[in-house]
Amino acid sequence: MAVPMLKMGLVLSTMAMVTNWMSQTLPKLVGLDQTGARPGTSEKFISVVYPGQDEGWQVFGSVSDVGGKCVCRLLAPLPNLCQREPRHTRLRQIAQHMQNVSQYLEMLDWRTSRDLQHIRDTEQKIISVEMRVKTALSNPRTVTAEVLQDLEQSVLECIPLRAVLARFKSEVLKVEVLKREMDSVSTSLTQEQRHAYSSVQQLEQREILLQSRLHACASSIGCGKLLGISSPVTIRSLGSRFGSWMMDAMISSSDERVWSMDGYFKGKRVFEYRSLRDFAIGRNFEVHQLPHPWSGTGHVVYNGSLYYNKHQTNVIVRYHLLSHSVLTQRPLSHAAYNNTFPYSWGGSSDIDLMADESGLWAVYTTLMHGGNMVLGRLDPVTLELVQSWDTGFPKRSAGEAFIVCGSLYVTDSHLNGAKIHYVYHTDTHMYEYTHIPFHNQYSHISMMDYNPREKALYAWNNGHQVIYNITLLQEVKIFTEV
Ligand SMILES: *[C@@H]1O[C@H](CO)[C@@H](O)[C@H](O)[C@H]1NC(C)=O
Ligand SMILES: *[C@@H]1O[C@H](CO)[C@@H](O)[C@H](O)[C@H]1NC(C)=O
Ligand SMILES: *[C@@H]1O[C@H](CO)[C@@H](O)[C@H](O)[C@H]1NC(C)=O
Numbered sequence: 001m002a003v004p005m006l007k008m009g010l011v012l013s014t015m016a017m018v019t020n021w022m023s024q025t026l027p028k029l030v031g032l033d034q035t036g037a038r039p040g041t042s043e044k045f046i047s048v049v050y051p052g053q054d055e056g057w058q059v060f061g062s063v064s065d066v067g068g069k070c071v072c073r074l075l076a077p078l079p080n081l082c083q084r085e086p087r088h089t090r091l092r093q094i095a096q097h098m099q100n101v102s103q104y105l106e107m108l109d110w111r112t113s114r115d116l117q118h119i120r121d122t123e124q125k126i127i128s129v130e131m132r133v134k135t136a137l138s139n140p141r142t143v144t145a146e147v148l149q150d151l152e153q154s155v156l157e158c159i160p161l162r163a164v165l166a167r168f169k170s171e172v173l174k175v176e177v178l179k180r181e182m183d184s185v186s187t188s189l190t191q192e193q194r195h196a197y198s199s200v201q202q203l204e205q206r207e208i209l210l211q212s213r214l215h216a217c218a219s220s221i222g223c224g225k226l227l228g229i230s231s232p233v234t235i236r237s238l239g240s241r242f243g244s245w246m247m248d249a250m251i252s253s254s255d256e257r258v259w260s261m262d263g264y265f266k267g268k269r270v271f272e273y274r275s276l277r278d279f280a281i282g283r284n285f286e287v288h289q290l291p292h293p294w295s296g297t298g299h300v301v302y303n304g305s306l307y308y309n310k311h312q313t314n315v316i317v318r319y320h321l322l323s324h325s326v327l328t329q330r331p332l333s334h335a336a337y338n339n340t341f342p343y344s345w346g347g348s349s350d351i352d353l354m355a356d357e358s359g360l361w362a363v364y365t366t367l368m369h370g371g372n373m374v375l376g377r378l379d380p381v382t383l384e385l386v387q388s389w390d391t392g393f394p395k396r397s398a399g400e401a402f403i404v405c406g407s408l409y410v411t412d413s414h415l416n417g418a419k420i421h422y423v424y425h426t427d428t429h430m431y432e433y434t435h436i437p438f439h440n441q442y443s444h445i446s447m448m449d450y451n452p453r454e455k456a457l458y459a460w461n462n463g464h465q466v467i468y469n470i471t472l473l474q475e476v477k478i479f480t481e482v
C-alpha cells in the first residue's frame, strides 16, 4: 500500500528580492523539485505534488520575486487527451452520421419536388387523353387514323410517369430506413447525453477538489517565518500623531477599500476610501459614524466587518460596514482596559485586534497574566475566545505587535531605533528573541499590522500612513507516494 511520506523543505521567498543563490541553490539543497524558470525572469516554480495526481492534473506553487507575489499554477491535461475518450469518438461518429443523413434528406427533398412537378404536368396530359378517349368512345365515327396517332403520342408522353412512380415507391422505402436511423441516433444521443451529464458532474467535483488544493497550495506558499522588512513607502500624510488605517485582512477578500481611523480616544468617525489610490490622494470617500466610540488603535477590518474596542470597556464590537450596523459585541473576559496595560506609547491601546492567514486574533493582557501579552484566537462571528497563549512578554514594554502565520512579532519600542525583538510561536508555544530592524521613518509608531492578503505591514507613523513589504522564509510541505 502506498504510504504518503512527508518531506519538509525550506524555500526562501521574499516580497522584495530573493538572491539568485537562494532561489537556485536552496531548493536543490533541500531536495525540492524545481521545474523551471521563464528566461529573463527570476521566477521559480516549486512543484507541490499532491496525492492523487490523476489524469495529468498538477498544481504548482510559484513564487516570483519580481512582483513579490505567490501564485498557484494549475497544469491541466492537454485538450486533445479528451479526443481519445471513447465517448468523444462515439459522439463524433454520431455527428458524422447525422450529417450524412441530413445531406441525403436534402437530396431526397430536392428530387421529390422536381418529380412532383413532373407528376402535375403529366396529370394534365392524362386528363386530356382521358377526355379524348371518352369523346372517341361516345362517337366512334369521328375516330380517324390521325386522331389515333395523336392519342398514342399523348399516351407515350405519359409513360415516364411509371419510372417516376417506381422511384417514389423506392424512396418511400428509403424514408422508412432513414426514419429508423434517426430513431436509433436519437436513442444513442440520449445515452450519450446521460454520459455527458455524469461527466459534467464528475468535472464539477474535480473542480471543487482542485479549488481546495489550490487553496492549500496558496496558504502553504504564503506562510512562513519573518526574515526581513523592506523600507517603508509613505502612502499618505493624514491626521494626528496617533491613528490606524487598514484594508480588509481576509485572504479571499477582493475588497479594495481602505479605512482610516484618526486618534485613539473616543473616536467615532471611520473614513472609507474606494481604493488605495483614492486614499493616497484623498478622494472618493464616505464616512461611517460608529454607534459607540473606540479606544486605542488596534482595530481591524476582516471579511467586511470592522472589529474595535469599545471606549473604556473590554468589549469588542463587530460593526458590519455594508449595513452600517453592529452585528455583535462581547467583553473579552478579564482583559485589562482603559489604559491599564497599553503598549509603551499609551493611548488606551490595551486591546489590539488583528488577523492573519488563519483568522482573527486579539492581543491583550489580564491581571492574572501579570501584564504579559496574551494572544487570543477569536471566533469572528460570536467574538468568543477560542484559545489563548501567554507570550511571556510584558505588554507595557512592547511598542507594537502583529501576527504572521500564527506567530506574534513584537517590537521593542515605538520610537527611533525600533526593531522586531521578540517572537512567540503559537504552534510550538515557544518564544525567541530576534533582531529584525526596520526603518522607523517618522519616529512614532502607534499602529502596525500585517495584512496577509497584501503581504504587507500597515503602520501609522506620527501622522503618516506607511506600508512595508516583508520577507518570509517559507516551509513547503511535499507529499510523495512511496
Ligand atoms: C457518411 O457518408 C460517407 C460517404 O458517403 C461514408 O463514407 C461514411 O461512412 C458515412 N458515415 C456514416 C457515419 O454513416
Ligand atoms: C465571510 O462573510 C460571509 C458572509 O458575509 C460568510 O458567508 C463567510 O463564511 C465569511 N468568511 C469567513 C472566513 O469568516
Ligand atoms: C477610565 O479612565 C479614566 C481616566 O483615567 C477614568 O476617569 C474613568 O473613570 C475610567 N473608567 C473606567 C470604566 O474604568
Ligand SMILES: *[C@@H]1O[C@H](CO)[C@@H](O)[C@H](O)[C@H]1NC(C)=O
Binding pocket: 015, 016, 066, 067, 068, 230, 231, 232, 233, 467, 468, 469
Ligand atoms: C512591495 O513590492 C511590490 C512588488 O515588488 C512593489 O510594487 C511595492 O511598491 C513594494 N512596496 C513597498 C512598500 O516596498
